[in-house]
Amino acid sequence: MTDPRHLSEEARHGAADGTLDAEGIRAAKAHIAACESCAADVARLNAVVMITRADSAPPMSQADLWPSIQLRIDASKVVPLDQRAGATVRARARRPWLAIGSTTVAAALVIAAFAEMKTWVDHAPTSQLRQSDVAFASAADSARSYEDEARRLLNEFEMERAMMGPSTSKSLESDLAIIDASIAEQKAALARDPSSVALQRLLASSYREKVELLKRANNAS
Amino acid sequence: MRADVRILTLAMALGVTARVAAQNTRPTADPVLRARALRSGAPLKMFVPSGTVQLIGWDRDSVVVRGRLPASAQLLLSGTDTAGYKLIVDQRDGGSMSASRLVIYMPRASQVALKTVDALSNVSDVGGWFYAVSGSYHIAGTMRSVDVESMSGDIDLDAATPWARAKTGKGHLVIRGSLEDVDASTIGGTLDVATATILHGRFTAVTGDIHYAATIREHSLFEFSTHSGAIDFLLPRDVSARFELSSVEGVIDNGFAQLHPAASGVHTLQVSLGTGASDVTVRTFKGTVRLRARP
Numbered sequence: 432m433t434d435p436r437h438l439s440e441e442a443r444h445g446a447a448d449g450t451l452d453a454e455g456i457r458a459a460k461a462h463i464a465a466c467e468s469c470a471a472d473v474a475r476l477n478a479v480v481m482i483t484r485a486d487s488a489p490p491m492s493q494a495d496l497w498p499s500i501q502l503r504i505d506a507s508k509v510v511p512l513d514q515r516a517g518a519t520v521r522a523r524a525r526r527p528w529l530a531i532g533s534t535t536v537a538a539a540l541v542i543a544a545f546a547e548m549k550t551w552v553d554h555a556p557t558s559q560l561r562q563s564d565v566a567f568a569s570a571a572d573s574a575r576s577y578e579d580e581a582r583r584l585l586n587e588f589e590m591e592r593a594m595m596g597p598s599t600s601k602s603l604e605s606d607l608a609i610i611d612a613s614i615a616e617q618k619a620a621l622a623r624d625p626s627s628v629a630l631q632r633l634l635a636s637s638y639r640e641k642v643e644l645l646k647r648a649n650n651a652s
Numbered sequence: 653m654r655a656d657v658r659i660l661t662l663a664m665a666l667g668v669t670a671r672v673a674a675q676n677t678r679p680t681a682d683p684v685l686r687a688r689a690l691r692s693g694a695p696l697k698m699f700v701p702s703g704t705v706q707l708i709g710w711d712r713d714s715v716v717v718r719g720r721l722p723a724s725a726q727l728l729l730s731g732t733d734t735a736g737y738k739l740i741v742d743q744r745d746g747g748s749m750s751a752s753r754l755v756i757y758m759p760r761a762s763q764v765a766l767k768t769v770d771a772l773s774n775v776s777d778v779g780g781w782f783y784a785v786s787g788s789y790h791i792a793g794t795m796r797s798v799d800v801e802s803m804s805g806d807i808d809l810d811a812a813t814p815w816a817r818a819k820t821g822k823g824h825l826v827i828r829g830s831l832e833d834v835d836a837s838t839i840g841g842t843l844d845v846a847t848a849t850i851l852h853g854r855f856t857a858v859t860g861d862i863h864y865a866a867t868i869r870e871h872s873l874f875e876f877s878t879h880s881g882a883i884d885f886l887l888p889r890d891v892s893a894r895f896e897l898s899s900v901e902g903v904i905d906n907g908f909a910q911l912h913p914a915a916s917g918v919h920t921l922q923v924s925l926g927t928g929a930s931d932v933t934v935r936t937f938k939g940t941v942r943l944r945a946r947p
Contacts (some may be wrong), residue, residue, distance in 0.1 A: 440729065599785055606821045606839045609859055613859075617937060620900060620901075630937075633935055640837060647819065650783055
């Protein structure tokens with residue numbers, strides 16, 4: 432904007448995103464207080480940062496979002512929420528000797544197991560370690576890491592979805608469904624052939640695609 | 653569709669894309685909307701939701717924005733010549749997006765971050781990060797690196813760069829030009845690779861097909877993977893590479909039939925062509941893998 436009666440383009444933008452220096456802020460505030468046009472424009476610029484949405488879907492409330500997140504968290508848990516973790520903590524607190532004793536025994540077992548394992552490794556010739564086993568373990572680790580990351584991003588996605596237009600959200604859900612269907616088929620095949628390196632690698636690749644998609648989804652919001 | 657027909661279709665599609673790109677790179681007579689000094693190397697961050705964007709790298713230390721905006725939109729440009737600029741096309745009334753037409757010249761050494769919703773973007777000689785929701789990208793010229801993503805639009809990467817990453821959801825993804833390290837993936841779109849310069853390539857699709865129609869560079873490393881999409885190779889007869897092909901439930905069709913595979917099972921095939929100077933690993937769950945020689 433070049434009209435001297437109003438704030439410059441940079442000043443309006445700086446006032447909106449807070450990047451003006453102290454003097455600039457003071458001047459901008461003084462002007463905004465007296466100029467309705469600039470005040471409205473700066474107020475609207477505050478919202479510009481979030482203008483990526485293509486269409487204005489009504490935002491979902493936290494209450495709408497929570498059930499699917501809760502389901503996902505519960506699905507990945509070893510111990511469900513309703514096992515009264517608090518009661519367990521209280522019981523342990525009443526018997527500190529039991530906690531100390533069990534910790535000592537566990538530590539001793541770990542040390543013994545480690546010493547035994549070291550003996551195995553020392554005696555086993557490296558050549559006996561099968562290359563395919565290493566490849567399988569590596570692929571399985573990779574699949575697990577991507578799966579964990581996908582789960583974390585999926586929870587973020589549930590929150591970000593409220594910021595997306597319905598068409599974007601629908602497109603993402605369709606892509607996620609395609610990937611999830613492929614993962615399900617691969618997992619079923621792995622259950623039939625648990626030692627298949629090729630299947631583990633395909634599974635890792637599918638989870639990687641899911642992670643990439645969810646990262647793109649977060650950019651879309 | 654037969655593999656050779658598909659390859660012909662790919663060639664025709666590339667021709668059409670090239671003609672469209674050539675039309676889009678004609679100089680514009682549109683008015684200058686903004687012009688600022690910009691230190692070469694300083695970044696430019698842009699949000700242009702809709703319309704067309706042409707981004708051109710040049711050898712001057714300045715950014716010039718030409719084009720036309722609809723009456724309901726305004727162009728916001730903030731920043732400094734050393735820290736870089738942020739450029740936003742904004743709807744005055746906050747309503748639905750209307751299409752703008754922009755041609756932006758910027759230093760070729762600067763990195764750009766361009767985000768669009770459904771705009772058609774044409775980029776030449778500028779690298780950086782490019783993102784679209786349903787918009788498409790054609791990227792050409794020389795640059796340090798490219799990272800381009802579109803949720804559902806097409807991407808045509810025809811650039812000379814040592815590092816490139818391209819991702820689509822449902823769009824058609826074309827990889828050509830002169831690239832070295834490439835990571836390209838699509839979920840349901842088709843992925844076409846037509847360049848012989850790649851040293852390290854990773855190509856992935858879920859349900860989409862992958863077509864590779866070029867020779868394989870010596871001492872290169874490739875990895876192809878799909879769930880149910882087909883993977884087609886159309887290679888010259890003198891190609892030199894070691895192939896490891898595996899399909900869990902799909903078919904492997906070896907067009908180099910005169911060659912005896914080193915190892916073979918129901919769904920696996922290892923074969924060395926020429927001196928086997930490069931490594932190509934192909935995995936699919938139930939897609940078909942085709943290895944064909946170019947006539």
